[in-house]
Amino acid sequence: MAKRRGDIPLGNDPASRLLPWIIGFMAFIAALALSGALVLAAFSDRWSAGLTGTLTIQIPPPAAYDDEAGFEALQKEALAAVRRTPGVASATLLPLDEMRALLKPWLGAGADPRDLPLPRLIAVTLEAGEDVDLADLGRRLEALAPGITIDDHGLWRERLTDFMAALQLAALAVVAVVALAAVVMVIFATRGGLLAHRESIELLHLIGAHDRYIAAQFQGQTLFAAIKGGIAGTGMAAGTVVLLGHGAAATGAVLPGALVLEPMAWLWVMTVPMALIVIAVLTARRTVVNALVRMV
Amino acid sequence: MIRFENVGMRYGAGPEVLRDISFELKPGSFHFLTGASGAGKSSLLRLMYLAHRPSRGLITILDEDIATIPRNRLPELRRKIGVVFQDFRLMSHLTCFENVALPLKINGAGSGVIKKYVSELLNWVGLADQANARPATLSGGQKQRAAIARAVISRPKLLVADEPTGNVDDALAVRLLFLFEELNRQGTTVLIATHNESLIRRFRHPVLHLEDGQLVPSPLRPIVPLRDRAPPPPDSRRFSDPIYPDAPGEGGRHG
Structure with missing residues (x-):
């Protein structure tokens, strides 16, 4: 130095x-x-x-799970209702096989996910900068079938942000x-x-x-x-x-x-x-x- | 003017090393300070160069009352006081030139002025060839001369020297005394503490004598008449003022 x-x-x-x-x-x-x-x-x-521009809509399985046709019709109606909502860029029904594949490691080799009454999920991507009226969408989905929920990942985001x-x-x-x-x-x-x-x-x-x-x-x-x-x-x-x-x-x-x-x-x-x-x-x-x- | 009135001084809570000191030095006067070792010479000088405060009494230095002067004005007053310390107190990491230049540097002089006047003074005290030497490589006499050069470089109004000839031969001691007298002729008040009786006899100046911390009449009397004194050496010419070269007044000094 x-x-x-x-x-x-x-x-x-x-x-x-x-x-x-x-x-x-x-x-x-x-x-x-x-x-x-x-x-x-x-x-x-x-x-x-990454979480802000998306929503996940969960359609619970009907109480009478054997009504497969009715459940599928409900999914299509819900999907259509979501796609009609202003501010939604795209909405996709998560394939059932994909969901079952995700569950398989958790349930073990002996269990068959097909036996489970799985809810169906709609992955929604929002248009950037657009506000979606979640209350209105919730009411419309509720009108189709009670129990349909919308998850905007707010809780996740809040916990992540706090941490x-x-x-x-x-x-x-x-x-x-x-x-x-x-x-x-x-x-x-x-x-x-x-x-x-x-x-x-x-x-x-x-x-x-x-x-x-x-x-x-x-x-x-x-x-x-x-x-x-x-x-x-x-x-x-x-x-x-x-x-x-x-x-x-x-x-x-x-x-x-x-x-x-x-x-x-x-x-x-x-x-x-x-x-x-x-x-x-x-x-x-x-x-x-x-x-x-x-x-x- | 320097005036001491009933001054006492002690170090910390110790006993008084100076007692009831009263004297007055007129502007432009020249005095010797004598006394045995431990009589209080260095302590008296410490009061004069503002290194210590008195424990009692009044001190006036260059018309400033030391008891009331604000601390921020002390540097200006100190710049008017040149000090030759008994132990030289040269900065060991600086060269001889840099040590002598220190007062000018502190005073804000430019490098050209510093070079000119320091070189001139080093030449006069015979240290021109040692300008770049560190104090550790100088002899006692050379250190003494460097310390004297540093004390006088700023042309002080008051010069206080503690045994300035203690480490030099008689010839150089006389030469240094001529330098002090030259400064004195230009208006500098000089006080020199010394044990050198032959110098005191040769240079006929009043003597302040200390015994056991008190001023007493001096047993010494100058015996060399003024007419017998040797003339100053030819190179003891007047120094021009390094800080204010064009300043008016006696010898170019400034007030």
Whole structure:
């Protein structure tokens, strides 16, 4: 690491030498936590958006299950009613065989899903930006047969959103704790520097240096340390995020695309070193000025 | 003007190291400060260069009442006081040139001005060839001269020196005293703490004598008449003001 030479040999004391490493570590954790929060936000939005434009309509089987023809007629009427509804882009009856195939693993080899009175499902895709009058559709379907229900996935979306919000909050709390820890660390490092260079500081005072002149020396040193640490730490965090994204993509991804940061999100991550630099410099200045006021 | 009135000083809760100190130094005067080790010379100087506050009494330095001056005005007052510390207090990581330049730099002088005046002064004190040397590589006498150069570079109104000739040979000591006298002729009030009796006898200036923290009449009397004193060396020419080169007034000094 290159050395700068000010009037006070600040780079030489242990506290000053450690400062870039401390800030680098803080930047790494903060950038990683912020990336996590941003990934979760994007993922939550994508998942929510995926569920928002769809409905599922469930037609319960009739009490007398042997009335196969009547049940099929009801399905067709319901499908037609849904398709006539303004705002509906498409509506498809989920094939019974598909439903049975989905159930088979859950019921085991010995059971035959054909013995079960399965409800029929209509998958509905809504036109983008169109509001569907669900109350009216519900009334019309209810008129066809009691018990037909509409699921707009609201409960799912709500739970998902709450869960993601909690995770995001936790990640942002980590960022806040890191910022607080950075303040504390800079205070300790600056106080260490003040103690180590007390004689030099007194000399500068005695030959006419203002507090702000001395504070500027500490600010400069802290700025230099924060730039080095902040950039290195954030760079490491960015590398980690990219590697995780590639790793997730390569392994077939449980949650495809979940670990990819959008360009705008990268800009947010880049604010981490800048924020740390500002926090560190202001903290150093405040600490030095407070200490110098108590000196001769 | 420098005035001490019934000044007492103690370090922390310890006993008083200075008691009932009263004296006055007229502007442009030159005094020696003498006394045995532990008599309180360095403590008195610390009060004069504003490194310590008195525990009692009134101190006026360059017409500023030290008890009432706001802290934010202390730097301006300190810039008018040149100090030669007994232990030199050179910054070990800076070169000889940078150490001497420090007061000018703090005062906001430009690099051209700094280069010109620091080079001139280093040349005068015989350290031109050591400009880029670190203090650790300098001899005691060289450090002493660098410390003196730093103290006088800003052309102070008050020069306070603690044993400034303690590490130099007699010839250089005399030469340094001529430098102090040259500054004094330009209006700088000078107070030099020293044990060197031959210098005190040779340079006929009043003596403040401390014994056990109190001022007492000096047992020393200057014995070399003024007419017998050696003339100043030819290179002890007047220094132009490094900060305000064109400032009017005595020797280009500024108020």
